[in-house]
Amino acid sequence: MPESSAWWRNAVVYEVYVRSFADGDGDGVGDLPGITARLDHIADVGADAVWLTPFYRSPMADAGYDVADHRDVDPLFGTLADFDSLLARAHDLGLRVIIDLVPNHTSVRHRWFQEALAARPGSAARARYVFRDGRDGGALPPTDWRSVFGGPAWQRVPDGQWYLHLFAPEQPDLDWSHPEVTAEFHEILRFWLDRGVDGFRFDVAHGMAKDLAEPLRDLGPDQVHHSIVGEGWEGRHPFWDRDDVHTLLRGFREVVDTYTPPRATVAESWAALDRRALYTRPGELHQAFNFDFLKAAWNPAALRATIDRSLALPRATGAAPTWVLSNHDVVRHASRLLLPPGTTPDAWLLSAGTAPSLGPDAVRRRARTAALLLLALPGAVYLYQGEELGLPEVAELPDGVLQDPVRHRSGGARKGRDGCRVPLPWNGEGPSYGFGAGAPWLPQPAAFAALSAEAQRGDPDSTLNLYRRATRLRRAVPADSELEWNEQSDPRVLDFGVGPLRCVVNVSADEVPVQPGRRPLLSSAPLPAAAHVLPPDTAVWYANALGGSAMHAGRM
Ligand code: GLC
Numbered sequence: 040m041p042e043s044s045a046w047w048r049n050a051v052v053y054e055v056y057v058r059s060f061a062d063g064d065g066d067g068v069g070d071l072p073g074i075t076a077r078l079d080h081i082a083d084v085g086a087d088a089v090w091l092t093p094f095y096r097s098p099m100a101d102a103g104y105d106v107a108d109h110r111d112v113d114p115l116f117g118t119l120a121d122f123d124s125l126l127a128r129a130h131d132l133g134l135r136v137i138i139d140l141v142p143n144h145t146s147v148r149h150r151w152f153q154e155a156l157a158a159r160p161g162s163a164a165r166a167r168y169v170f171r172d173g174r175d176g177g178a179l180p181p182t183d184w185r186s187v188f189g190g191p192a193w194q195r196v197p198d199g200q201w202y203l204h205l206f207a208p209e210q211p212d213l214d215w216s217h218p219e220v221t222a223e224f225h226e227i228l229r230f231w232l233d234r235g236v237d238g239f240r241f242d243v244a245h246g247m248a249k250d251l252a253e254p255l256r257d258l259g260p261d262q263v264h265h266s267i268v269g270e271g272w273e274g275r276h277p278f279w280d281r282d283d284v285h286t287l288l289r290g291f292r293e294v295v296d297t298y299t300p301p302r303a304t305v306a307e308s309w310a311a312l313d314r315r316a317l318y319t320r321p322g323e324l325h326q327a328f329n330f331d332f333l334k335a336a337w338n339p340a341a342l343r344a345t346i347d348r349s350l351a352l353p354r355a356t357g358a359a360p361t362w363v364l365s366n367h368d369v370v371r372h373a374s375r376l377l378l379p380p381g382t383t384p385d386a387w388l389l390s391a392g393t394a395p396s397l398g399p400d401a402v403r404r405r406a407r408t409a410a411l412l413l414l415a416l417p418g419a420v421y422l423y424q425g426e427e428l429g430l431p432e433v434a435e436l437p438d439g440v441l442q443d444p445v446r447h448r449s450g451g452a453r454k455g456r457d458g459c460r461v462p463l464p465w466n467g468e469g470p471s472y473g474f475g476a477g478a479p480w481l482p483q484p485a486a487f488a489a490l491s492a493e494a495q496r497g498d499p500d501s502t503l504n505l506y507r508r509a510t511r512l513r514r515a516v517p518a519d520s521e522l523e524w525n526e527q528s529d530p531r532v533l534d535f536g537v538g539p540l541r542c543v544v545n546v547s548a549d550e551v552p553v554q555p556g557r558r559p560l561l562s563s564a565p566l567p568a569a570a571h572v573l574p575p576d577t578a579v580w581y582a583n584a585l586g587g588s589a590m591h592a593g594r595m
Contacts, residue, residue: 046087047238047303047325047419048359049518051510052137053086054423056367057094057116058102059462062475069462071117073475075125077465078132080492084427084503085510088135088303090240092367094122098148100209101444102460104242105146109227126235135237137303142224142287143243144210152211160200167220168211169203169251170196183257184277189449205246205278207444215247215287225294232295238303241291244318244327245269245308248284250277270311280310288323305361312348319358326419327353329361333369337376337405339533339546343524346416346533350522353418359519360418364409365426371459373406374432388454392434399486402431404576407505407563408544411578412533414509415542417520422506425463428490429502433461433483440481457481464491508561512580515539527554532573541583545573556581 061073071094081089094116096108103113112118129136145152151167158164160172171181173195180193180201186208193201194208203212213220228239245268250256256277269280288306295302306318306327318327335345353360364372370384377397378387387394406429413420436457438446443455462480464487465473472487488494495501520538528534531547540560545551555570562579573579 044518045301045303045325046135047305049417049516050087050135050303050419051085051414051513052088052090052419052421053081053084054090054366054421055081055092056424056460057092058480059460059474060424061463061465062471062477062479063117065476066115067471067475067477067480068115069474070115071112071121071125075121075128078125078128078134082132082134084422084506085513086134086422088137088237089129090137090305090421091139093139093141093242097146098209100146101207102442104141105144105148105207105210106141107146107148108150109140110230123234130235135303137238137240137305138231138236139242140224140227140239141242142213142215143246144204144206144212147209147211155202155211156196160198165200167214167217169214169249170200171203171255173199173201182255182277183259183262185258185262186448188445189452203249205243207448209444212249213247214251215249216251221287221290225290228291228294232298232302236302238305239291239295240305240307241288241324242307244288244306244324245280245284245310246278247287248278248281250275250281268309269314274314280308280314285317285320285323288318292322292324312352316352316356316358319353320356326358326361328363328366328421330363333363333365333372336380337546339531342412342533342546346522350417360416361421362413362416362418363421363423364413365423365459366421367423367460368456369459370434371423371426371430371432372409373402373426373429374434376405376409377401385453388432388434388458390434392432397431399431401576403429403502404564406431407502408546408576408578410502410506411509411542411561411563411580412544414506414513415535415537415540415578415580417516417522417537423459427503427506428464428492428495430461430463430487430490433458433481435484436461436481442481461487464488466491466493505561505563509580512540512560525554529553536583539583541581542578543573543581544578545575548575550574557584558582 058069060069061077063070063072093103094112095106096111096113097103097105112122126136154164155168173179177199180191184192186192187206192205195201204210205212269276274282304324306324308315308318308327312331315327318324329349331345332349335341350360374397375384441457443457445453445455461483462474467488471479472491495503516538523536525534529551531551533544541556543553550572552571553573560580564577
């Protein structure tokens with residue numbers, strides 16, 4: 040099959056955060072049987088594929104992103120047989136399954152790390168990780184590198200050596216220049232490909248390669264780790280977005296390409312936009328998450344500029360553009376996109392969602408407007424579970440229930456990612472709103488009852504039904520359709536055509552004049568009788584009747 044017709048180029052991929060989707064056994068934590076029982080919801084939303092976050096054996100120091108055994112399912116989540124059942128059911132429903140590979144680090148409980156701890160400094164067992172002697176007689180870490188979660192990126196072991204962990208201390212970084220590391224991960228890929236998975240998301244794909252030549256370089260006091268990384272380093276940062284990471288990605292791709300039908304590969308790479316295109320060159324990964332779109336300010340100029348750049352860069356390498364607004368690491372966009380300029384999501388979370396407080400009507404409205412923008416864009420769209428319900432961030436979680444290591448590693452300077460990970464409401468009843476028989480691992484707010492999937496299914500005006508209709512209309516858009524801007528539109532709106540759809544989004548607090556479309560297909564809010572105005576914070580899809588001189592190709 041030529042790559043140009045691959046299914047992932049215009050897919051809707053639905054992220055399942057495994058511990059929060061559905062709890063099959065009543066222990067309060069989501070699991071694989073719970074997901075299998077609810078896969079029909081994902082198919083009904085109109086997704087083409089599911090991305091499952093890690094479900095492997097893990098002591099859960101970072102909610103499963105600390106993997107102790109890559110070839111087994113953690114008992115908290117089920118068994119390998121449960122995984123096989125999930126995969127079979129997904130395939131029956133026409134859903135592909137993408138799983139999460141975590142190659143940058145392992146858990147401290149991984150066999151290799153246990154061997155490394157038991158072995159001497161300088162031993163072969165330690166060479167798979169990054170062990171070094173400290174400075175000043177060993178008492179100080181080898182460098183000033185900071186962990187993404189806060190604090191130093193080095194942890195000392197009893198014999199005095201230090202090991203590198205870019206994330207939590209329970210997540211020691213592997214040394215990818217070691218041939219056994221490469222060989223092992225290629226075998227892990229084959230293990231899951233042989234089981235029938237349809238693709239992989241590569242966690243921290245921009246972090247695996249490191250410059251470990253002695254002496255290791257200090258980075259100085261201005262280290263920024265929380266968002267786009269490696270900016271300004273042009274591939275020569277000691278560990279982020281290095282040029283040599285691409286050799287490793289090509290190795291993954293070679294393994295994946297030995298399977299038919301072709302399997303999908305997507306990079307989690309928080310690299311700058313122009314560098315991110317490098318991850319999707321021919322022979323590397325098929326896609327990379329578009330975090331620039333996720334981070335773009337909610338104003339028409341910023342959105343249009345980001346959309347243009349996002350379309351141009353992957354196309355330069357033949358890859359399809361991707362779009363994402365929410366995932367398990369960021370504040371849910373229904374809330375985030377309402378924060379005033381100057382209020383960071385982290386600051387807002389620390390205020391427990393009070394500065395400013397966001398009214399439910401405004402959240403609902405913004406979630407719906409954003410949904411129609413997102414789903415109109417050409418390329419692959421990644422949805423995060425619960426966004427189809429318009430779920431807000433749960434910013435008011437009390438300190439006592441927080442579990443994300445970001446919270447304590449940052450000394451409380453950041454609240455962490457729990458607020459987007461609250462278990463889903465499936466119906467309006469019981470102690471967990473249908474999530475499972477037990478108390479959920481994070482408490483759900485009372486507002487979740489009215490937002491449950493069941494409550495929304497029967498309401499034609501619900502956000503769930505908006506997503507359902509939008510994904511179905513989207514199917515009429517041919518893959519690789521070009522986006523064309525309507526240059527005659529008011530600057531407060533985004534107005535573009537993609538194949539048979541025209542999408543107009545009022546990204547302002549004013550009612551604005553629009554060129555009425557031929558036939559409204561779908562709108563995020565009720566439309567006024569006067570067809571030539573669009574209310575504030577509203578998106579509408581029309582049958583696309585524009586074209587020719589009014590339209591301008593959205594390429595750079
Ligand atoms: C990725 C994951 C995040 C995890 C980190 C370390 O960014 O999305 O949840 O904490 O990698 O594995």
